[in-house]
Amino acid sequence: MNNFTEDIKTYLETKFGNSIDEASERQVYQALMVKTRDILSQKRYKYNSKLKNSCQKQVYYMSMEFLVGRTLRNNLFNLGLEKEVRELLSEYYFDLDDIYAMEPDPGLGNGGLGRLASCYMDAATSNDYPITGFSILYEFGIFKQIIKNGWQHEYPDNWLDMGSYGLVYRNDEEVEIKFYGKTTEEWTEKGLKISHKDYTSIIAEPYDLMISGYKSDSVNVLRLWKSKANERFDIKLFEKGEYAKSVESEVIASSISRLLYPADDNDNGKALRIKQQYFFTSASLQQIVRKHFMNYNTLDNFAEKVVIHINDTHPAMCIPELMRILLDEYDYSWEKAWEITTNTFAYTNHTIMAEALEKWSVHLFEPILPRIYTIIKEINNRFCSWCNEIGASHELETMSIIHNNMIRMANLCIVSSFNVNGVSKLHSDILVKDTFKSFNRIYPGKFDNVTNGIAHRRWLGQSNPELANYLNNLLGVDFINDLSKINKLIEYKDNEKVLRDLEDIKRIKKTQLAIYIKESTGIKVDPNSIFDVQVKRLHEYKRQLLNALHIVYLYREIKFNGLRPFPRTFIFGAKASSGYVMAKNIIKLICSISEMIEADPLVRDYIKVVFLEDYRVTLAEMIIPAANISEQISQAGKEASGTGNMKLMLNGAITLGTMDGANVEIHNAVGDENIFIFGLTTPEVNSLALNGYNPRELYLNIPEIKDTLDFIRIIDGNGTNFNNIVDYLINNDPYMCLADFISYIESQKNIEKTYTNRAKWNKMSLVNIAKSGIFSADRAVEEYVNNIWKINKVR
Ligand code: 26V
DSSP states (O other): HHHHHHHHHHHHHHHHSSOOOOHHHHHHHHHHHHHHHHEEEEEEEHHHHHHHHHTTEEEEEEESSSOOOOSHHHHHHHHOOOHHHHHHHTTTOOOOOHHHHHHHOOOSSSSHHHHHHHHHHHHHTTOOOOEEEEEEEOOOOOEEEEEEEEEEEEOOOOHHHHHHGGEOOGGGGOOOEEEEEEEEEEEETEEEEEEEOOOOOEEEEEEEEEEOOOOOOOOEEEEEEEEEOOOOHHHHHTTTOOHHHHHHHHHHHHHHBBBOOOOOOOOOOHHHHHHHHHHHHHHHHHHHHHHHHHHHOOOTTTTEEEEEEEEESSSTTHHHHHHHIIITTTTTOHHHHHHHHTTEEEEEOOOOOGGGGGEEEEEHHHHHHHHHHHHHHHHHHHHHHHHHTTTGGGGGGHHHHHEEEEEEEHHHHHHHHSEESSSSHHHHHHIIIIIIIHHHHHHHHHEEEEEOOOIIIIIIIIIHHHHHHHHHHOOSTTTTOOGGGGGGGGGGGTOOOHHHHHHHHHHHHHHHHHHHHHHHHOOOTTSSSEEEEEEEOOOOGGTOOOOOOOOHHHHHHHHOOOOOOEEEEEEEEOOOTTOOOHHHHHHHEEEEEHHHHHOOOOOOEEEEEEESSSOOOHHHHHHGOOOEEEEEEOOTTTTTTTTTTHHHHHOOOEEEEEEEOTTTHHHHHHHHGSSOOOSSHHHHHHHHHHOOOHHHHHHOHHHHHHHHHHHTTOBBBTTOOOOHHHHHHHHHHHTTTTHHEEEEEHHHHHHHHHHHHHHHHEEEEEEEEHGGGBEEEEHHHIIIIIIIIIIOOOO
């Protein structure tokens, strides 16, 4: 540690010519970022040599998204350096928390899928598993959301200006990626050779982000690829007189890693998205194969030493890319290449929402990636013939990879992977019984489940140190190392003092959040009120609208029917895809309800609505520890798992949820009496849809629904009205908000009643914390390791 202190001082002196007491916060920030990265690089070097010597199997985790969150606090926490650094800085009147706050939150993802990838990198590293993440170094991460007059506006997130200090540029490992052009076949002495001509050449530059493990010697890497034009290639073209073409590489290169697509619903017709996908999968695969060949001088044992995990279908082009490399660059036969490929890949499905299941039009795809397209076509031809042989041809309508001139990426992944998993028990069941049931018939045993998990070291250890320290002292077990030990807390479920202490800690976190809310929205909220939290992407299926309907219902009850409820603060955080009109209208509605309440001297003493702008990892770390209620109210069967539900539970919030995704498993863990479950179940939703769902009838026959919807028509959004939303609910209501409305408000009443019995509430909260052990990412990673990856720890 002395060394680290000295290193910081030396850096400040040599880099800025300042002693630490002359340094600015900005300089101290930079020094800490760079020096922490250097420690990790050094540790990485040792870890790497162990890894090399052991010749063990490794995992490569492919994901278009990693929501890493701020890195400095995470790294200092993991390295056990936080306390010392804090002391050093305070000697010179710096506050470490202010320094932390200078780091941009790298928003290289949209939501749960990207955050999950980061939780798994953290957990696998803390448990000493060899894993490398691959993604894109987006110049602009997910947009910054600003709410103006209730409407979402998007601004670029230029995170690299302050965020690049943690990255290591590895210019020794650049690779070339080829787009467009045409392929030709030539007979050579080695047989039929495919060559790719007249292509546009792009260079992928690797930047490494070190991932530290908690109290461990392991340092894994998240490799982020940045695109740049291939200058050598340009000059050649230029010399050949193809001036226009020489600029093409520049144009494509400058766009590929420019921005993260800020959508998690569909990418129909986006050529740039195809290029992004191929760019990072090709770069990663080329590097993996090259490294393997250098180590073993053969690729025959590739699948024994390498497992490549595909996080949703976005990296699916890994599959034809590995085939291409094996066939065209290493002269493998189709059969041998296919055997290696199908033993290498494992695929996780994260959604059954039809819009989000990726499909590419052949017309768009083929010109961009001519060779990759012919390989996919051949995979499909062989798959279809095989289905004919086994008598499954009648199911090709759903199973074939190319259908109606569209390439169905999930089908490609299922056919080509040795394992396919869903992300919660319910979701995995739906995959085999419904979405992919034909595949399950022809590939028995290929499908399984790994319920998601969260990095509790971040979501409790770092974001709620008050609770973490308290539990540490109380339980005397290292649950930060092993979350299953948190179960010991259950022994205190009737201990009044412990229950009161937990309530006090919650109050501290609520007070901290209340200060932030005041600063950011101007709304003064009471930490004694119930903090009712719904934070997640804005989607119709997640039903933020149902939550809003309940608030309007309460508003009316207070205003017109004399209801005097226990005070409640409804807290929302949600980004909408930039082109998602309904989602943006729902944000506007929530903000307008908030204003309406604030303008009403009677109602505002009982309920408050705050919409916190720019929901992101850093904000989640502030909101989640302060929550009393965790709203997980998606239509049953739609939320694959959810992971916010787990983070909130771990921090003592009680779930108000449908039987959807991992809520089902939370319900199982805590028991019926420690959760609020409402609404239709998945089979009920399905049969209602089948028999014809009629929301208008509900509107006409149920006064609570009618009054609420009629009232929404007269809410004034500063010139905007919400008739469109009301009409949508009455005429269509695709996610059945109205069908679940009465059940939802009943549960909400029950919550209020329960909350006023503080002892009972606190006990429920304690049980939730105590039972959260199974939702640790350590458990999930262990399941991936044992059931799918079959890898060992680095020793
Ligand atoms: C889909 C698409 C579609 C094309 C446009 C870009 C894009 C970007 C992301 C996605 C991902 C959609 C799937 C997804 O986010 N699933 C979520 O995964 C979480 C982790 O498993 C899970 O907890 C959530 O329930 C699930 O919605």
